[in-house]
Amino acid sequence: MTSAATPATQPLSPIAFLKGHGTENDFVIVPDPGNELRLPASAVAALCDRRAGIGGDGLLHVVRSAAHPEARSMAGEAEWFMDYRNADGSIAEMCGNGVRVFARYLQRAGLVDAGDLVVATRGGVKRVHIGEAGKDGRAVKGGKGGEDCEEGHITVAMGRALLPEAGATVTVDGRSWSARNVNMGNPHAVVFVEDLDHAGDLHSAPPFTPPSVYPDGVNVEFAADRGARHLAVRVHERGSGETRSCGTGACAVAVAAARRDGADPAVTGAPVTYLVDLPGGRLAVTEHPDGEIEMTGPAVIVAEGRIDPAWLAAV
Numbered sequence: 654m655t656s657a658a659t660p661a662t663q664p665l666s667p668i669a670f671l672k673g674h675g676t677e678n679d680f681v682i683v684p685d686p687g688n689e690l691r692l693p694a695s696a697v698a699a700l701c702d703r704r705a706g707i708g709g710d711g712l713l714h715v716v717r718s719a720a721h722p723e724a725r726s727m728a729g730e731a732e733w734f735m736d737y738r739n740a741d742g743s744i745a746e747m748c749g750n751g752v753r754v755f756a757r758y759l760q761r762a763g764l765v766d767a768g769d770l771v772v773a774t775r776g777g778v779k780r781v782h783i784g785e786a787g788k789d790g791r792a793v794k795g796g797k798g799g800e801d802c803e804e805g806h807i808t809v810a811m812g813r814a815l816l817p818e819a820g821a822t823v824t825v826d827g828r829s830w831s832a833r834n835v836n837m838g839n840p841h842a843v844v845f846v847e848d849l850d851h852a853g854d855l856h857s858a859p860p861f862t863p864p865s866v867y868p869d870g871v872n873v874e875f876a877a878d879r880g881a882r883h884l885a886v887r888v889h890e891r892g893s894g895e896t897r898s899c900g901t902g903a904c905a906v907a908v909a910a911a912r913r914d915g916a917d918p919a920v921t922g923a924p925v926t927y928l929v930d931l932p933g934g935r936l937a938v939t940e941h942p943d944g945e946i947e948m949t950g951p952a953v954i955v956a957e958g959r960i961d962p963a964w965l966a967a968v
């Protein structure tokens with residue numbers, strides 16, 4: 654995680670924001686096409702504060718790629734850059750639920766239509782497909798907020814997973830498990846447990862992971878089998894704490910489960926799909942023989958409003 658480069662002054666007029674979520678992983682969305690806002694870590698943390706701010710697991714800063722130093726090189730491919738921040742203000746490479754909500758915002762704002770688009774992220778350019786209401790064959794049935802999602806589900810080509818050989822140990826409240834190390838652009842430690850309650854109270858006892866293996870921190874997923882290619886997951890996110898869902902985490906769990914189950918698509922030549930149930934809803938994750946991972950789920954905008962610029966400048 655690094656710190657953000659931001660302009661020195663804040664505009665004085667009210668700043669537009671929206672609030673949205675994907676399987677209850679919730680975000681403050683701040684449209685800023687020209688990258689004119691000053692959003693240091695303290696401002697992001699204040700906006701994401703659930704009592705003194707708007708509240709969210711993270712913030713989606715919506716910027717034209719050409720206007721952001723970290724995205725300029727992707728501007729020829731992708732017009733929009735998802736400048737993603739965790740709730741504590743730290744920067745992450747990728748956010749799977751965030752990129753669906755980001756696409757939903759672009760659609761709602763009339764900046765893109767349903768169908769295919771590309772979004773620039775710190776983890777590279779991601780291909781996104783916005784399904785049309787009621788007729789998209791990729792809809793995930795049975796998920797909370799799933800089939801009822803008005804505007805259709807959104808599928809993201811998340812890229813390939815890296816599976817470093819070096820494993821790690823995850824410790825919660827004196828109990829330890831060996832974890833599978835999976836990188837989805839951002840780091841994940843996946844632990845298989847028999848019962849998700851074994852992860853305990855992740856708020857008061859967050860997981861400990863060795864800094865020698867994860868010097869920049871890590872997202873930790875606890876996964877339990879629910880049936881054939883069907884998993885239930887709880888997640889403790891780097892920079893945000895326990896959240897109700899994590900898209901990159903669901904992908905990491907699905908890949909780790911496929912390797913555990915001897916279902917590596919690169920070997921079998923057949924795609925493999927896992928349903929991943931998180932406290933906030935269901936995601937479907939498909940790994941293809943070329944290694945590409947597709948994640949499908951809902952994305953909802955719930956509100957929009959204005960931020961007081963004087964308040965933001967003072968936090």
Ligand SMILES: N[C@@H](CCC[C@H](N)C(=O)O)C(=O)O
Pocket residue numbers: 678711739744745746747748749750751839840872890891892893898899900901902
């Ligand atoms: N909730 C996200 C992941 C957000 C970033 C993560 N906390 C990190 O620091 O890597 C998702 O849906 O993938």
